[in-house]
Amino acid sequence: MPRYCYSCENCEEYQEVTHGMKEVVDLECSTCGEALVKVPSIPLDVKIKERQKKVGDEVNSFIEESRENLKEQIKEMENKR
Numbered sequence: 001m002p003r004y005c006y007s008c009e010n011c012e013e014y015q016e017v018t019h020g021m022k023e024v025v026d027l028e029c030s031t032c033g034e035a036l037v038k039v040p041s042i043p044l045d046v047k048i049k050e051r052q053k054k055v056g057d058e059v060n061s062f063i064e065e066s067r068e069n070l071k072e073q074i075k076e077m078e079n080k081r
Helices: 044-080
Strands: 003-008 014-018 036-038
């Protein structure tokens, strides 16, 4: 039986579902309950890698913000001396 990839447009979660080619399915997202939409046949691991890149970007921006905050705190401490 073939596997199909579905995504949630609300929370961007992906799920693989096995069902017959002619079978009509109504699926809900396990995270938010919204309806899942069938996506073109791209392996799920490719989608996961794309999402991990987004998470990596968020981590990098957090690190940069933390560095800037640290620099500001150091300046404030030096000015208090």
